[in-house]
Amino acid sequence: MKAVVYHQYGSPDVLESTDIDTPTVRDDGVVVKVHAASVNPLDWHNLRGDPFIARLSAGFLKPKNKILGADIAGRVEAVGSNVKQFQPGDEVFGGSGVGGFAEYVCVAENNLVLKPSDSSFEEAASVPVAALTALQGLRDNGQIQPGRKVLINGAAGGVGTFAVQIAKSFETEVTGVTSTRNLAMVRKIGADHVIDYTKEDFTRNGQQYDLIADAVGNRSVSDVKRVLSPSGICVVIGFSSLALMFQVLLLGSWTSLTSSKKVGLMLANINQTDLNTMKALLESGKVTPVIDRQYTLNEVAEALRYLEKGRAQGKVVITV
Template structure:
């Protein structure tokens, strides 16, 4: 590290502890495609703007959303991320690391702070520029890999169960894909909200889901939960392995179902399932509530408190070095990731 100084670049000002080099290692993508479209490269270290900080990334997690952006499918995503090629050269969203520079308008963070959060400029790199309000201090006792596993998946689970379904003590909650990224957080958050939790997963992941706090585990390789007698107040469907009509069969008459998945076609992806759910909801007392999670600093602070209190723990299946980030995304794309997949930098 160098000395502290102030820099100004095209109207961008920051107070910084200068990196030892002007370039950094990153994973870059110049075209849409499979994981083979990613390649390690040396690129310039970015400069934070007024409300931003520069983070030396210690770890970054990947999730299905990163895969969708990488491939540019469904094609509707390209309206946001670039029609012919990705606007963002470096993939990745969730990260944890150490602040090395802060913009002049940043008062909540300073160089040396350990933080975790999310960025829109790419996390799979040695350094990333992040808006200051997208970061919170890391909880004591966790590694940067554990911190990086939390933001998107944790906020999705929290917002689905607390805000959309409004889970309350005693509710019966069923979570499909309970051993996955969102599912593993959802089991724990539902328990923290006082629910009776049933997790659906494969045989090999049953013990993991029990260890996360699930009261009941359904092995989908031997049992079809939609054919059982049990009824649920809330169903968080992270898998889309059954038609909406079948899932509704085990929902209470006034229960809430959240379809947090959907593959669909190459053009609109899960939008068809989302539209069907919204239309059905108009004709039934059951609430079918697809939603899009949003990054919120207040919610990240809630998750940090749960982590600090030991009521939430990231389940990490594998870690990869930065140069193997493509393999990490391939594994996530397989649909069989067990908990979170993290790239350690």
């Protein structure tokens, strides 16, 4: 089968398209013929081995897994002897963790669900990491409730475009923070208010929010505390520097212990329950993936170069 592999950490230049053996099916696994995959910042972190802590799971000196790609959608080709929920021919989507930038990948049964009937493979492949991060950040860490005032920092990105729509599905009042060129798109996907960060600092405009989902991670703990309502929660999803990550870990935990406000980070996990929640949100029309660009399997390096610039408008997908 065709796959995009890498043997050493580096820029997208180290990726090569090559032919390798098709994966064999594990007892608890499902071999999926990949129709579409999507790219996430974790792919370029794992490609570069940067920040260095990414290597704790990806491999210290060399990558342990040679194929990137955490989000896939496709058709079941073969099922393991213990698999109960799927059969060959089923259209599925889910989280492969690694291995998605290939024609076939073996995925644990519990990381897949049936594809929403009306969604394309590209739309379904855009969902797992970004949408489950948004869902878990808002619902589990952020304790979202109807009527609350929610701010999404980074509203135009992969996580942000899902977060805006998921927050609206909880009947909240949503403010999206983005740059000038994305204001109209963020309004279109449902934000009640938009803030152009090139013109206005959301931490100094006199507003208060019950929940901040921060997919950029470029603000200090004291900045976000200032705009949180008295029992407000800030969930930091992404980071623009390691220094800010450690600040949220230490000062954020201290804030959460010593005041009624909470500031903390989150780590998403792929599971069937939340994939099915997203499937239902897609089928109800409450969430529609925003797809920025599509690349082919031969163009994974270009897709990662584009994503790494940090200017994606929604999700970037690979059509296999």
